Amino acid sequence: MTVVPSSAAPAATAAARTVSTPRSSVAPVPSRIAVHFDPAKGQLPENVALGPDGTAYVTFAAARQVAAVTPSGGTRILATLPAPADGGVNTPVLAFALTTGIVRMADGTIYFLYASGDAATTGLYRLRPGRTPHRIAALPADGLPNGLAFEPGTRRFYLTDSVLGTISTVPLEGGRAEVWSSAPELAAAGFLGANGIKVRGDAIWATNLDHGTLLRIPLRHGRPGPVRVAATGLVGIDDFAFVGAGDRQVIAALNGPNMVVSIDVAGRSRTLMSAADGLQNPTSVAVRGSTVYVLSAAYSTGIDPNLALATLPLR
Template identity: 45%
Template sequence: MPRVPRPAVVTAAALSLGLLATAPATGGEPAVSEPRVVAHFDFARGESPENIALEPDGSADLTLSTARQVVNVTRQGRTRILATLPAVADPKTPVVGRAVVLGIARAENGTLYVTYATGTARTGIWRIAPDGSAPRQIAALPPTGFPNGLALDERRGVLYAADSVLGTVWRVPCHGGAPTAWATGAALEPRNAPPAARVGVNGLRFHRDAVWVSNTNAGTLLRIRVRENGFAGPIETRATRLYAIDDFGFVERNKDTALAALTGGSEIALVRPDGAHRVVLTPKDGLSNPTSVAVRGRTAYIPSAAYFTRKDPNLLLARVYQRARD
């Protein structure tokens, strides 16, 4: 989520004193250790790493929001630009007022998809082909919205995008076409924040045949089952009191334990399937307003966008392991 005006930061700081729930660790649950920053970025150049998709070789593809770039970062920190989204002459993007590239998803053939919020007709989902050709818009989304988190269900051939302003999860064919408002409702809408900081549904992951989303203003983690006919099931609340949650990643493919980026407090929380959660990484570990998480094997990848701190946007790696039972 890109930087929002100062009142939102004040609100976030106040909320942090009372909203973050913690739970004691129980034997046998995952733990996180050995955090290390592998790449640093330049905030002044708009290089705020917002979202992440992993490559088969263990490198990470990141969206750099206000730079409008997608970059690849190796595990050793070497960075190269994959694509730059086209500039917009007069962006009228809600929340931030500038064109920003946000969510990212990767197909098995190497194609990347990103969400681009501009406040113009260029708002929508863009495809970045693995051959290095220029990015191409494959679906237009409402200019009044703020398309954010993105995930791909390759089996069904569809993309899901979270609209943080319109409180909607959009569904779009991965080959392009007209979007469908797949899920809506109060649980997805922004709330309880100044107008310029109203950010509802934000992070989005496709996991175990369900679309999981976060609501930043509400501090919730939600699950929406994909029915056999492709329609959305009811919206289930799976965790609450996750202060300023942004995006998240699941620790294992067959379980619902997640690592969630709590961007306002520069923390990562381990969220158990029963909704209990505890902080496992903090600013002391190198976090600077983390915005997303990806996990592969025993490694967690965590981009920090530095939207509020404005210091040291980076990519941090940490070890994920199974804690021994007491």
């Protein structure tokens, strides 16, 4: 997440200070807007997980919802989280309650994060098919849980907190969250720090929005190794995804600049999509085969939150 609705103007101003165009070559890919969402209903897509049939499971941030978007463009609301008593104004930095990171398991169970500024509701939630969501781990109400990933080897979730500048871990069955890393590379610098997160091979990868960096942290018997900055100059970097089986190519959303970029193993970036392709504050990406799903939340534009589909060139 980078830019917030107009109801949180101070945060939006902080984000605007960092918006610029990253240094990269341009290699556009064919794309189209597949689904338009309704900003009046708070349908500002924050994060995405894909099902095997191409259904996109998304969190609608401002609506506090989890939804399923079918390949034909139909949208079904799966859950709505209750608003905190204060309306969410105590949510750090953003001042509105929001659903954020999401993971879908093979059995259809969905796990997602809710940041509300309220100790009774902020946390990691489980949503089984046809059921109501249930909080399985409380998270600090003075933080902003944002990105979520699952590591099957240890059966643990890893999640970023963009305000506290940490990565925490929670067992699959739920329980107490433990801070896994509070390395300085995760810290914010005025707005939001650690943001997107993925598990790849023997490492945890994360982004830092304020610093415009992609980070790699080795998993060493469950403990973090030294942080390596894998790429820099990625202004407003939010969520990201890997292409293929390895970690040699990353696709990332740059929220403020309205861009999607490809990042190679040397940390070099090139632009794949821009505002000309309909991007409006892209928040998250997912890759299925040669298709890239790009969610735009229109946090600052306020016009057209959407789902775009792009096709990567075959290798």
